[in-house]
Amino acid sequence: MDFTFTETQDDLSGLARPLLADWAAKHTPDSSGFDRPLWAALLRAGLIEATLPAPIGNGFGLLEQCSVLIELGRATAPVPYLTTVAVGAAAIAAFGGDDQVQRWVAPVAAGDATLAVAPATEDDRITATRTAEGWQLDGSHSAVPAGAFADAVVLEALGPQGPLLFVLDRDTAGLRLTEQHVIDGSDAALLELDSVAVTNANVLGKPGDDAARWARRRATIAACAYQLGVVERALELTGEYALTRQQFGKPIGSFQAVRQRLADGHLDVEAVRLTLWQAAWRESQGLPADSEIVTAKFWTAEAGHRVAHTMVHVHASIGIFLDYPVHRYFLAAKRTEFLFGAATEQLRTLATALTVPRSK
Template identity: 45%
Template sequence: MDFTFTPEQDEAAALAAEILTDKTGTDRLKAVEAAGDRFDRDLWADLASAGLLSLAVPEQHGGAGLGLVELCRVLVEVGRTVAPVPLAVHGAAALLLAELGTDAQQSAWLPGAASGTSVLTAAVAEERTHLPVRPTVTAASGADGWALSGSKAIVRAGTVADLLLVTATTPDGVGVFLVDATAAGVERVEQRTSDGDVVARVDLASAPADLLGTADGEAAQRLGQLLTVCSVAEQLGVTQGALALTASYAKVREQFGRPIGTFQAVSQRLADGYIDVLGQRLTLWHAAWRLAEGLPAEVEVATAKLWAADAGHRLAHTTVHVHGGVGIDLDGEAHRYFTTAKRFEFLFGGATEQALAIGKVLASEPV
């Protein structure tokens, strides 16, 4: 079996690495954060110009016609540079729309998603809940179509998004609905996460909506898996970046007349971090490949998220501990890796919840 990436996948990652390395850095990140909403619109435009926002969009709608693995390769680079762009949710939403959308739905939103003029996001989390909990947002069908009522929380890029993919409960089950973020009945309230990102609480009051696919729960499950894998890919980049930054610091920071990287305790923590990254990488690409091929992937996605949560926790703390006081200095780089890794640790369920999900599946299988 050949486990190597295709030339297209390698080229997408290399192009993303070139742009993101050139367009990010401590000074630029500070400037973006000072602007208020932690969304680098110039970088977003650069990614769009390079075709990196269109990877999941079919060619007939102005995209590259590629898929999830290519998107994840780019997301690793986004995480490695802790770039302030919402590509993970944008890409996952575009993928689902490309898979399940009608011609009219795709024509309305995918060209803008490919060009970067429209930002797509997913509203799935609710207060004290996360996928796959049955949503309290409800969908009602009438003469004018579907209407949604209820609230979603911690919607990434929710304040700047043009289209929301919202999970909601219908009489037939759980469905995914397309909601124009500027439509009547949609109110967005700014929230902030612990890493400084600006998200939104979305309040829906009979907001007009368009059903994506069917309301039997399959679209909602697919959306949850795509969002989770995309977040795992970004987390892999975060831990890779944190490990590289910390290893470099350990080579130049001296104590007692020698680099701290030569001390056994420090070198062992960095070695453990390297193994953690390898585990993340293996489980991510296994889950991404199965999803891309349309194969059952419930356990694989949960396993990848379990590794991302555990490894993210350990490497976040290793980064701060090895850096010492510099690790929490807001003028430095290390703190961003810590806060971002901790955020992705719990996004869509932490390690305990993933282990419970895996155990539930294993317990249901015949001996």
């Protein structure tokens, strides 16, 4: 694989980092999980349009989106880029028709809409039953990211012949979205569907397209990219603190135990970085990447947990002060640890892939 970043990736990172750093220096995120002025600033800077699919946007793809997501993670930016651009709009563009793209993606480019995503998990299941007019959806999905405010939801449902991908407007009859307060805010929602009737215009892709699995892979890669930004910046903050905090007349970074924790944190961050880019590159090239994606998400969960706890332990009591920025990285790392499947779930998936013979 090629680890070299494209010129576009460098440009997007170089544009996003100072914009987000300036915002982080001046703002403390509220619990809504959605800073609309920041989202508008990203739109004005062209970061949304650049990575939206053509013909609505410039058509840059997964690798460029990952570069933006890393910068968003470094700032723990409360904007729905992951769900709206990297997964929702990308899935609609990849599997939807022109009418679906104009209905749901064009408003994103104009700054008039955001999207939530609800891929199936071990605990959350939605079923799709064939009807004369289209489909009936039943079931629920908890803690849907961006569900508290999104204008539409891209969701996975289990149909009679396998998983299907649907996109539904927020005001669809019978669809209920109830705000939930999760570890770092109130952007999530409980999605409930009770005999919701939809037409084929709400279905993304055709039989055999495997749109739901595609969206699930993209969501997982996007979460890994965001987590890389979180843990990368968390480790930087912890190292800076260890160099300046004095104890017994010397920086705490000179103590062996602290140095070991920081060294372990460095290895964890690099593990996330390498596995993320391997998975993202293979996915972008159309190569088999299932095992690589699962591996990246495992490291995203494990490293996120360890780096977050190292950060709080080294900072001691100020690591949990609400008026000090460190706690935001702890919360973001812990939430992303479990987003779209925690470490144990990834290991079970990987074990199955390694031990069950593939059909010829």
